[in-house]
Amino acid sequence: MTSVEPEKKRRSYATAITQAVLVLVVLLTCVPYLVSIALAEGPAQAGTADASPIFGVTIPAGYKQWELIAPAEEAAPLDELRAVVGNQTAIDAYQAGKLPFPDGTILVKRAWKRKKSPEFEAATIPGAATTVQVMVKDSKKYAATGGWGFGRFVNGRPVDEAQHRTCFACHEVRAKSRDYVFTRLAP
Numbered sequence: 001m002t003s004v005e006p007e008k009k010r011r012s013y014a015t016a017i018t019q020a021v022l023v024l025v026v027l028l029t030c031v032p033y034l035v036s037i038a039l040a041e042g043p044a045q046a047g048t049a050d051a052s053p054i055f056g057v058t059i060p061a062g063y064k065q066w067e068l069i070a071p072a073e074e075a076a077p078l079d080e081l082r083a084v085v086g087n088q089t090a091i092d093a094y095q096a097g098k099l100p101f102p103d104g105t106i107l108v109k110r111a112w113k114r115k116k117s118p119e120f121e122a123a124t125i126p127g128a129a130t131t132v133q134v135m136v137k138d139s140k141k142y143a144a145t146g147g148w149g150f151g152r153f154v155n156g157r158p159v160d161e162a163q164h165r166t167c168f169a170c171h172e173v174r175a176k177s178r179d180y181v182f183t184r185l186a187p
């Protein structure tokens, strides 16, 4: 009897320690994961490597599935094909002819080098992707730039701050009366 009791105690200590270690391991593996989820779901990820300088705009998930607003073409020297697409908020606003665009609107301009179709001489098709440009409407956060946050990305990485200083300047001068947006819904 006297030898059984300490043995039992020792065993329950061992179980308690094992459980504590397990809990610790689970916590240590989960916490960074949970933090990354919380950050990813946060509004703009300013300060992360994927976000544009000044504005903290990131490439929106799923934009390749978004609806087309209009295609465009850029003459030499860029020689690019473009397509402006928008999220549902953007499409709804366009269809209702609503200006200014509501908060939550996201416009993405995709761009590719122009290429001749290998099958048909007269046809031009998209070559290599060049840039992804993004405009996000948040009238409070981006009050200083007409309510728009800007992001320009090459190979998924934002370009430098100097380039981001040019965005609003040009959109402001030429498209102010249309809430700083050039692209009209293609007929």
Ligand code: HEC
Pocket: 072, 074, 082, 084, 107, 108, 109, 133, 134, 135, 150, 151, 152, 163, 164, 166, 167, 168, 170, 171, 180, 181, 182, 183, 184
């Ligand atoms: C010198 C003028 C100029 C500058 C600078 C400029 N843009 Fe634009 N942007 C345009 C024009 C013109 C269009 C419409 C024609 C087209 O699609 O190419 C446009 C279109 C866009 C669109 C599609 C929505 C719209 O307004 O039609 C986005 C998104 C965009 N630009 C983002 C940017 C970002 C981000 C920057 C800065 C890195 C930037 N632009 C800098 C002239 C400019």
